[in-house]
Amino acid sequence: MTRLVYQQAFIPSPDSARAIREQIRQVLQNLGAAEQTVRPMELAVSEWIMNLATHSRPYVQNASISLQRADGQWLFAVNDDGGEFVGFNDVPQLPDDPLQASGRGLYLLHQACPNVAYLPGNARNKHNQLILPISELVQDKPRILLVDDDPSQVALLSAYLARQYAVHTCCSGQQALDRLHNETFDLVISDIDMPDMGGIELRERLLGNPSLDTLPFIFVSGSEQVREPHVVSELAIDDFLRKPVRHEQLHAVVSRVLERSAQMRRRLSDYFDKQLTACLHPQLPDNGRWMQAQVWSRAATAGGGDLIQYVEQPQQELVIFADLMGHGASAKFAAHLVGGYVRGLLAASPDQPSPAALMSRLSAALYHDKLLAHTLMTLFIVRFCSAHHIDLVNAGQPRPWWFDGERWKQLNLGGSLPGMQANAAYSQCRIPLAPGQFVLLCSDGVWEVGSSAQERAYNEKVLMQLISNNRHPDRLLAKIKAWYQQVCPLGGRDDTTIVLLGQRG
Known part of the structure; x- marks a missing residue:
């Protein structure tokens, strides 16, 4: 079964590449895609549009992009009426010379989406088509926002959680706050000391927002960072983990916090169910x-x-x-x-x-x-x-x-x-x-x-x-x-x- 969820016609140019890049980010995020899915698709699509704008001969007069689900597989399809791209599968190595631009776009495209396929136009279908498969678009996994300015800590905790959860990362409290205003998450795990906005201020800001004040929240911090434990205790957090965090410990705490949150939602849902379901x-x-x-x-x-x-x-x-x-x-x-x-x-x-x-x-x-x-x-x-x-x-x-x-x-x-x-x-x-x-x-x-x-x-x-x-x-x-x-x-x-x-x- 094929299901179309997004379609946009365009003429290849830097402006259209930028606009479509923004559109597909919004669509993918709203569909629940993880950041590690969104970024490669953004890169692949924008590189291909720029390739069409720069290298296609004859020039592209009509092009379109669509996101669809076909036979259980999500994919982007980019169609164009320009000239055939010869040697698409001859992927070049990244040139040693940083000033050499030739081949970089194709290299980045294949790196971003290794399963990409190119179908040149023929007598039956005159349009060329680029197909960008997405392994699993909609995330059934709980969404966790991990906030820490230490790249090694982010990599470690992400690796611990990636199998069971959809992990999204931020490097500061302000960046996390911006994402929380525009996306939905099931849990926040935050460091305390960070530049721009630390974890304590982030939690205080969430408590002041009626739509985010009940979001489950866990602090992760080294013992030397907890300078004001009484402040932390007043922030209504769900748990506190000290670094270094062990794999089993992290999973036990995250699982318990999410289950407790789900139990509270079920109770509220049951309470309102009789009043809502019949009329809606x-x-x-x-x-x-x-x-x-x-x-x-x-x-x-x-x-x-x-x-x-x-x-x-x-x-x-x-x-x-x-x-x-x-x-x-x-x-x-x-x-x-x-x-x-x-x-x-x-x-x-x-x-x-x-x-x-x-x-x-x-x-x-x-x-x-x-x-x-x-x-x-x-x-x-x-x-x-x-x-x-x-x-x-x-x-x-x-x-x-x-x-x-x-x-x-x-x-x-x-x-x-x-x-x-x-x-x-x-x-x-x-x-x-x-x-x-x-x-x-x-x-x-x-x-x-x-x-x-x-x-x-x-x-x-x-x-x-x-x-x-x-x-x-x-x-x-x-x-x-x-x-x-x-x-x-x-x-x-x-x-x-x-x-x-x-x-x-």
């Missing part, structure tokens, strides 16, 4: 003017981060299906905030915008809005305006399925995530939907079940076979629900929503 559960009316719908949803925690809205207008019915990255009550409230944006856009529009136009307007609003600029979401917009077809736009959701009356087919319909650029354009697909025909829409939670990449790939294959072999769409949701509960009896790490749409008989 994704739902649709069974029947509209043209629409017939079935919905099944399972939230990872209270509320969940999937949103479905039904909007009836004089000449059309709209179904908005959004999946915000993350889960729980905060993700759900953010989803409903997006829903409010949609309703506001519709109310302010003198016309009844098409799904493509509505998606473009919503994307522009998200791009410019300070509150939602760092919110990553995927989105379906479906329009019913006739008894014979629907119009559908996909922005980053898994590819939809269509039942033509005899068999299920997966549609090659995707688009980039909304809010990634100021003037994003989307195309919509008109799908025949006569009585007996159906469209199946799924959030990514149902496709990513499993604790490892291999297990997720296997479950994805089983689910695709379950859908492909089905000949009774009215029973499909029940079959998927039974399969999901069998392979994931305690629920998944992500919210799961499935929508089956047909024409009202």
